Amino acid sequence: MRAMTQLIFACIAILALPVSAADLPDFKSLVKESSPAVVNISTEQKAGSQSEGGPFTGPGGEEIPEIFRHFFRMPEFNQGERPRRKAPQSxxxxxxxxxDGYLLTNHHVIADADKVxxxxxxxxxxxxxxxxxxxxxDIALLKIDADHLPTVKLGRSRDLEVGEWVLAIGSPFGFDHSVTAGIVSAKERALANETYVPFIQTDVAIxxxxxxxxxxxxxxxxxGINSQIYTRSGGFMGLSFAIPIDVAMDVADQLKTQGFVxxxxxxxIIQEVNRDLAExxxxxxxxxxxxxxxxxxxxxxxxxVQEGDVILxxxxxxxxxxxxxxxxxxxxxxxxxxxVEIVRGGESKTLRVEIGVLPKQDELAQTERAQPHEDKSNRLDIEVTALDAKRKEKWQVSSGVVVHRVMPGPGADAGLMVGDVITMLNGEQVDTVDDFNRISAQLPEARPVPMRIVRRGSPMFIPLKIEDK
Known part of the structure; x- marks a missing residue:
């Protein structure tokens, strides 16, 4: 019994011991070895041409608090006196x-610069x-006229794991070689308007x-290359995003060899598949x-490839x-x-697609909402009209019917709006108002069916469900 008691007290004593420094990662040698290859970048632009995210603004254009102005040695001037314009710096x-002097940074750091x-x-x-x-x-490749420079070691971002320790070195607010650390929070993050970069998400202070x-x-x-933060204040809030180095080096190699990517x-044009659409x-x-x-x-x-295909x-x-x-x-x-493996009409198919070159101008024009004319009612509790030639040309829609009125019912529940063009319903093409009424009359009850619409020039599928009577 005495031996058992001693063992229990020994275990309690061990658990009460503080976590030793040896249990945590030691960044000292990493920083000493790597920081000489990290540089500070500033740009000069003509007065009046300052781009977003300069030294005195946050990533959304927010002005940095007054306390930071002293460190940037901003010019002082009396109230009412107009400050003299200088070439702004980013x-x-x-x-x-x-x-031999090649280095990487973000595109937005050097965009529109007269001098870097x-x-x-x-x-x-x-x-x-x-x-x-x-x-x-958001990658830029620069070259300075120098040699025998210290360089970083390049890793493979695809080998990163969520939960792994990572460290950033940079110049937040101009403070050179600041070091912050954290972990990988997630991989392959997609951000709005950033279609071609699978970001690494971390909680490193950026x-x-x-x-x-x-x-x-x-x-x-x-x-990775630290690129963006999620913020409501202009400062760090625990969500940072880095461009994977695998992506960055592929871009850098193309920029070096051909000058473009x-x-x-x-x-x-694709959209997400939610539960109702999946069903x-x-x-x-x-x-x-x-x-x-x-x-x-x-x-x-x-x-x-056809509209309504689901690429799996x-x-x-x-x-x-x-x-x-x-x-x-x-x-x-x-x-x-x-x-490309797809599902079409409930059946799996495999297609072979010869990949093309992404155009420089790949966005579809947004257009005005149409002004419908002819009424007819149906099981969706909406009124529709034929699609005229003017709308076809403006919206680049070859066929369909235009929603003229939305009343309480299945159509409203599905999110239909006046001006939407319905081009496909339950897998069938809608060419005329008669087509639409015929197809809607045959819709099954109590299960969702896909409906393709074009809203202000943007095509999308939405799920439609006719409830049991």
Whole structure:
């Protein structure tokens, strides 16, 4: 009994011991080895041409609090006196990838700059040449006239795991070589208007000025480029996003060899598959990318992809969210034939698509809402009218009917709005008002069916459900 009591007290004593420093990662050697290759980047622009996110604003254009102005030595002037205009500066970070002077940063750090200045760890300040810059991936490749420079070690972002420790070195608010650490919170994050980058999400403290700086793993290898933060205040809130180094180096290699970046292009407008749409298309779970529109003359159109197809796999990679598809397609070299697995009408099919080159101007024009004319009622409790030639031309819609009035009922529950053009219902093409009434009269009850609409020029599918009477 006495021995047992001693053992219990010994266990309690061990549990009460503080966590030793040896149990936590030691960043000291990593910082000493890697920080000499991290640089501060500033840009000069003509007065009046300052871009967003300069040294005195947050990422959304928010003004940085007064306390930071002293450190930037902002010019003082009396109230009512107009300040003298100077060439504004945009502070950011970057890192050297070759000892002959090539370095990486963000596109938005150097965008619209007349001059780019790089300050090295040894306090030398050199003017950089912009070899190339890619807005879609937010990557810029610079070159300074120097040699025998310290360089970073490059890792592989695809080997990162969620929960892994990572560390950032940069110049937040202009404070050179600031070090912050955290963990990988998630991978393959899709952000709004950032279609071609599968971001690494971390909880590393990133602030204005960190943009373009490296994200390291514990091996001292760069695995990402810090690019964006989620913020409501202009400062760090625990959500930071980095461009995977695998993506960045592919872009850098293309910028170095050809001066621009080419990406694969499928030529479809897609949307997410929710639970009701999954049920209406006969899927086991809400997954994949639903094709809302196939662009005329695109690789997808040539390969026979149809509106209403659900793309489940691309080149063997599972498309879980619709945002996965642009990442997969963008990495494929144009001209290669890719295997696309779809579900059409409840049946699985495999198509071979020759991937094209992503156009520079790939956004569809937004158009005005139409003004309908002719009324007819149906089981959806909506009134529709024929689609005239003017609307067809403006909206690039070949057929369909226009929603004229929405009354309480299934149509309203599905989210239909006046001006929507219904082009497909339950897998059947809608060419005329008679087609629409015939198809709607045959709709099944108590289960959702897919309905394709075009709203202000943007195609999408929505689930429609007719309740039991």
């Amino acid at each position: 502070l950011g970070s970057g890192f050297i990838i070759s000892d 200045l790089v300050r090295l760890a040894d306090r030398r300040e050199l003017e950089a040449e912009v070899i190339g810059s890619d807005e879609r991936s 602030n204005p000025g960190n943009s373009g700086g490296p994200l390291f793993n514990l091996e001292g290898e760069v695995v 080419t990406r694969g292009w499928l030529g479809v 209406s298309f006969g899927l086991d779970k809400p997954a994949g990318a639903l094709v809302a529109k196939v662009l005329s003359g695109s690789p997808a159109a040539d390969a026979g 796999r691309f080149e063997g990679q599972e498309v879980i969210r619709s945002s996965d598809l642009p990442h997969f397609v963008g990495r494929v070299k144009p001209g290669k034939k890719a295997r």
